[in-house]
Amino acid sequence: xxxxxxxxxxxxxxxxxxxxxxxxxxxxxxxxxxxxxxxxxxxxxxxxxxxxxxxxxxxxxxxxxxxxxxxxxxxxxxxxxxxxxxxxxxxxxxxxxxxxxxxxxxxxxxxxxxxxxxxxxxxxxxxxxxxxxxxxxxxxxxxxxxxxxxxxxxxxxxxxxxxxxxxxxxxxxxxxxxxxxxxxxxxxxxxxxxxxxxxxxx
Numbered sequence: 001x002x003x004x005x006x007x008x009x010x011x012x013x014x015x016x017x018x019x020x021x022x023x024x025x026x027x028x029x030x031x032x033x034x035x036x037x038x039x040x041x042x043x044x045x046x047x048x049x050x051x052x053x054x055x056x057x058x059x060x061x062x063x064x065x066x067x068x069x070x071x072x073x074x075x076x077x078x079x080x081x082x083x084x085x086x087x088x089x090x091x092x093x094x095x096x097x098x099x100x101x102x103x104x105x106x107x108x109x110x111x112x113x114x115x116x117x118x119x120x121x122x123x124x125x126x127x128x129x130x131x132x133x134x135x136x137x138x139x140x141x142x143x144x145x146x147x148x149x150x151x152x153x154x155x156x157x158x159x160x161x162x163x164x165x166x167x168x169x170x171x172x173x174x175x176x177x178x179x180x181x182x183x184x185x186x187x188x189x190x191x192x193x194x195x196x197x198x199x200x201x202x
């Protein structure tokens with residue numbers, strides 16, 4: 001039986017180049033610093049969803065839980081840095097996330113469309129992060145990090161499923177499945193320029 005993480009992998013149209021793991025291994029401090037800030041941004045994104053869509057009580061509850069969980073992941077990544085005698089560096093700009101935003105930041109559209117776009121945007125980031133965690137859990141030489149990323153992988157998959165669920169629940173008459181397929185195709189085109197730097201989405 002497929003795990004939820006494996007099902008996420010099937011949704012993405014273009015896998016990360018396996019050579020990306022070699023880049024990561026060459027600079028553990030860089031990947032862990034970048035990863036830490038990815039978790040912090042994910043927490044901020046969940047809080048933003050609460051602020052933008054307070055009319056959905058179950059969404060507020062879930063995003064509260066996710067924001068707390070993401071900050072716990074931030075703490076875990078920071079501890080991994082300290083354990084290795086490394087330090088958290090400055091925040092890195094996430095070009096991948098900026099590129100993804102260009103798909104949803106289109107003029108016009110009502111509240112339902114904005115909501116669906118925000119949910120799918122969050123789901124896509126979680127799905128690609130999950131794919132990257134899976135790759136690291138299977139291929140990185142550091143045995144401690146293999147276990148670390150294997151443990152985080154399922155959490156990312158669960159967050160992905162949560163955002164997709166809310167897009168469908170509150171999307172009104174929007175065809176969420178079709179919109180998601182369009183987004184997957186867009187993301188696959190983006191991925192041709194990524195997988196070339198030692199950052200979580202680079």
